[in-house]
Amino acid sequence: xxxxxxxxxxxxxxxxxxxxxxxFNYVKVKEPSIQKCIFCGSCSATCTASNYSAxxxxxxxxxxxxxxxxxVRSLTEQCLLCGKCYLVCPRNVNTRRIxxxxxxxxxxxxx
Amino acid sequence: MKFDWFVLxxxxxxxxxxxxxSVKFYxxxxxxxxxxxALLKKYIxxxxxxxxxxxIFSESLFHLKIFKTHPLLGYMHxxxxxxxxxxxxxxxxxxxxYSEYSINPPYxxxxxxxxxxxxxxxxxxxxxRFIMDFLLLIILSGVALAFFKRFVPSKFGMKQxxxxxxxxxxxxxxxxxIFPARLVAESLSAxxxxxxxxxxxxxxxxxxxxxxxxxxxxxxWAYSIILGxxxxxxxxxxxxxxxxxxxxxxxxxxxxxxxxFSHPYQEVETEACSRCGICIDSCQLTSIGYAIxxxxxxxTIRYNELHREITDNCLLCGRCVEACPxxxxxxxxxxHERTLQHEMRTVKFKFNQNKFSNTYTEVLYFAGxxxxxxxxxKKAMTTILEHSGYSWQILDEDENICCGRPxxxxxxxxxxxxxxxxxxxxxxxxxxxxxVTSCPICYKTFKENYRLNxxxxxxxxxxxxxxxxxRIATQYRNVNVKYHDPxxxxxxxxxYVEPRRVIEQIANLLPSSSEKNKAPCCGGSLGNTMLQAxxxxxxxxxxxxxxxxxxxxxxxxxxxxxxxxFSAVSSVxxxxxxxxxxxxxxxxxxxxxxxxxxxVETL
Numbered sequence: 001x002x003x004x005x006x007x008x009x010x011x012x013x014x015x016x017x018x019x020x021x022x023x024f025n026y027v028k029v030k031e032p033s034i035q036k037c038i039f040c041g042s043c044s045a046t047c048t049a050s051n052y053s054a055x056x057x058x059x060x061x062x063x064x065x066x067x068x069x070x071x072v073r074s075l076t077e078q079c080l081l082c083g084k085c086y087l088v089c090p091r092n093v094n095t096r097r098i099x100x101x102x103x104x105x106x107x108x109x110x111x
Numbered sequence: 112m113k114f115d116w117f118v119l120x121x122x123x124x125x126x127x128x129x130x131x132x133s134v135k136f137y138x139x140x141x142x143x144x145x146x147x148x149a150l151l152k153k154y155i156x157x158x159x160x161x162x163x164x165x166x167i168f169s170e171s172l173f174h175l176k177i178f179k180t181h182p183l184l185g186y187m188h189x190x191x192x193x194x195x196x197x198x199x200x201x202x203x204x205x206x207x208x209y210s211e212y213s214i215n216p217p218y219x220x221x222x223x224x225x226x227x228x229x230x231x232x233x234x235x236x237x238x239x240r241f242i243m244d245f246l247l248l249i250i251l252s253g254v255a256l257a258f259f260k261r262f263v264p265s266k267f268g269m270k271q272x273x274x275x276x277x278x279x280x281x282x283x284x285x286x287x288x289i290f291p292a293r294l295v296a297e298s299l300s301a302x303x304x305x306x307x308x309x310x311x312x313x314x315x316x317x318x319x320x321x322x323x324x325x326x327x328x329x330x331x332w333a334y335s336i337i338l339g340x341x342x343x344x345x346x347x348x349x350x351x352x353x354x355x356x357x358x359x360x361x362x363x364x365x366x367x368x369x370x371x372f373s374h375p376y377q378e379v380e381t382e383a384c385s386r387c388g389i390c391i392d393s394c395q396l397t398s399i400g401y402a403i404x405x406x407x408x409x410x411t412i413r414y415n416e417l418h419r420e421i422t423d424n425c426l427l428c429g430r431c432v433e434a435c436p437x438x439x440x441x442x443x444x445x446x447h448e449r450t451l452q453h454e455m456r457t458v459k460f461k462f463n464q465n466k467f468s469n470t471y472t473e474v475l476y477f478a479g480x481x482x483x484x485x486x487x488x489k490k491a492m493t494t495i496l497e498h499s500g501y502s503w504q505i506l507d508e509d510e511n512i513c514c515g516r517p518x519x520x521x522x523x524x525x526x527x528x529x530x531x532x533x534x535x536x537x538x539x540x541x542x543x544x545x546x547v548t549s550c551p552i553c554y555k556t557f558k559e560n561y562r563l564n565x566x567x568x569x570x571x572x573x574x575x576x577x578x579x580x581x582r583i584a585t586q587y588r589n590v591n592v593k594y595h596d597p598x599x600x601x602x603x604x605x606x607y608v609e610p611r612r613v614i615e616q617i618a619n620l621l622p623s624s625s626e627k628n629k630a631p632c633c634g635g636s637l638g639n640t641m642l643q644a645x646x647x648x649x650x651x652x653x654x655x656x657x658x659x660x661x662x663x664x665x666x667x668x669x670x671x672x673x674x675x676x677f678s679a680v681s682s683v684x685x686x687x688x689x690x691x692x693x694x695x696x697x698x699x700x701x702x703x704x705x706x707x708x709x710x711v712e713t714l
Contacts, residue, residue, distance in 0.1 A: 033643065046483075046484065048480050048511045048512070048513050051463070051511055051512075052460070052461060052462050052463050053460075053461060077455065077457065077458045077459070078458075078460065078461075080513040080515075080517060080518060080526075080530060081517040081518050081521050081523070081637075082480040082481075082513050082517045082637075083480075083517060083637050084480055084481070084483070084484055086644075087481075087484055087635075087675060088484065092643070092644035092645075094640070094641075094642075094643060094644070096517075096521070096640045097423075097640040097641060100423075100453055100521060100640055103453060103455055104452070104453070107455075
């Protein structure tokens with residue numbers, strides 16, 4: 001078959017029943033306040049790291065739910081842990097601890 | 112050679128302690144790096160060793176710092192330590208009057224009344240027996256106080272006692288029983304041989320109804336066994352601090368500090384902690400029910416227990432370090448352990464390098480992350496800078512950058528270094544003369560980690576500088592103000608005077624019982640990642656009640672984070688120092704006119 005230079009996207013379908021939730025569960029057990037998040041985006045709006053990167057805690061939480069580890073890693077590594085997100089959070093989610101726990105989980109051999 | 116079988120428990124215990132301690136000391140010193148060893152060696156053979164010897168006497172034996180905490184508590188510790196020390200030293204001198212040998216085995220002075228039952232019939236003989244009785248009485252009073260302290264710590268200036276483990280309890284009880292056992296043995300001996308003084312003779316007479324001859328020998332055995340138990344328990348219990356504190360003082364004065372987790376200096380610190388529990392009262396997390404204070408934390412390190420959450424659950428406010436009578440830098444230990452837990456070596460930041468201005472101004476203002484959340488401070492600083500007459504600019508006007516301290520406190524050193532290098536490049540590009548920051552957290556980092564070639568000032572220092580150079584003038588208001596020392600500015604950077612001088616220019620500064628190095632933390636500290644928001648609020652409320660704001664109209668602080676935390680819970684209005692100045696700033700008036708103005712106002 002002649003090659004026309006076209007290809008098909010790899011499937012981006014996310015199966016919410018089967019996706020990788022290990023990191024999310026690890027964080028959830030140690031810091032239950034992550035479940036209080038209402039995805040309002042206040043944290044992303046104040047984020048110091050968002051000046052130079054795509055870091056957004058709201059997005060991180062969403063990606064955690066979807067089990068997209070690589071994206072979570074590349075985002076959370078840009079965090080400066082300044083804690084502004086914690087101060088503005090209307091739901092009092094302990095954001096700095098969540099980032100540290102994600103780092104911890106990413107260092108574990110399974111992930 | 113004088114000998115009896117009953118000295119064996121004592122003698123074996125003593126030799127065990129000696130051997131164990133020497134091996135430990137040798138290992139610690141051996142583990143130091145070559146430079147540190149040289150430092151220690153140089154210090155020991157220098158003249159400044161005398162300050163250490165003085166400190167060993169005043170702190171290890173006399174416990175001067177505990178006297179300052181509470182006199183009765185100080186007396187309790189000093190009577191036991193200094194009293195016992197004198198008992199041993201004078202006992203060794205006393206032996207010289209009885210023995211023909213110049214060197215005696217160590218048990219002879221301890222059991223002198225057994226080996227030399229008849230008092231030397233001269234002034235010195237009787238005098239020494241009197242002194243020994245007197246010292247024993249002082250130590251016994253210390254033991255009695257220690258006993259009562261278990262039940263009523265409040266009488267000793269402490270809110271609560273340390274909760275000890277069973278092994279420590281064995282050591283404590285054996286220590287408590289040493290001296291009553293000695294008293295009993297010497298009194299029985301006095302009732303037979305009349306070789307005591309005011310205490311033992313009297314007690315001996317009172318015990319005359321007992322069969323003293325049959326009880327005397329077992330009582331010496333009991334005394335020796337209790338000593339033996341204490342010595343065998345010493346290296347594994349809290350009492351290891353007795354020998355270790357001496358080494359700690361030497362190392363600290365030689366300038367050695369722990370640089371990473373389980374550095375030998377830190378191991379010395381962990382064993383030098385006597386778990387006296389003074390840090391427990393100073394810690395603000397005690398009241399919300401966390402046992403994370405240095406006493407407990409160092410214990411978990413020493414016995415290799417799991418303590419991850421304890422390490423992270425600390426405000427790093429430094430109140431425990433100020434209170435510690437031994438001088439242990441427990442916050443440093445925590446930071447080093449966090450590095451072990453949270454270090455991320457894969458982090459690579461991609462900062463925008465060329466987004467910042469490089470125009471030259473005299474003053475460079477760095478607001479800092481937290482100030483961006485309290486824009487009132489930034490606005491106030493803008494007003495002050497306008498009036499100052501300096502040319503100025505804001506470094507992080509819309510492009511917010513971090514100083515790197517949050518990462519440092521969380522233990523991510525390699526990431527923090529990248530941030531520091533980036534921010535330093537931005538600051539140096541402007542070639543400013545003075546760097547002013549509103550945030551004590553940034554200030555401390557600039558001072559300690561940046562090696563900048565310019566004057567670094569916290570805004571309280573800068574405003575004070577403006578006053579002394581007569582660059583701004585303010586109106587005097589008749590309001591009562593209390594000042595809260597932020598942790599990082601006060602205990603962290605030792606700035607207490609300047610903010611107070613500034614406030615006194617504008618308002619009445621009220622004194623507070625908990626200020627300067629005893630000031631409470633607002634609870635919002637970046638050092639803690641474990642606390643929930645409700646707990647932080649509780650800490651802030653308790654800090655406010657500790658400062659007692661009933662007579663104050665206004666609470667002034669000098670940290671954006673403290674301002675934010677306090678204003679959420681305070682009934683009194685809270686302001687930053689810069690806001691207070693900016694609100695009362697007036698157009699500059701010449702010196703004389705200002706004086707007249709003041710005189711008119713007082714009329």
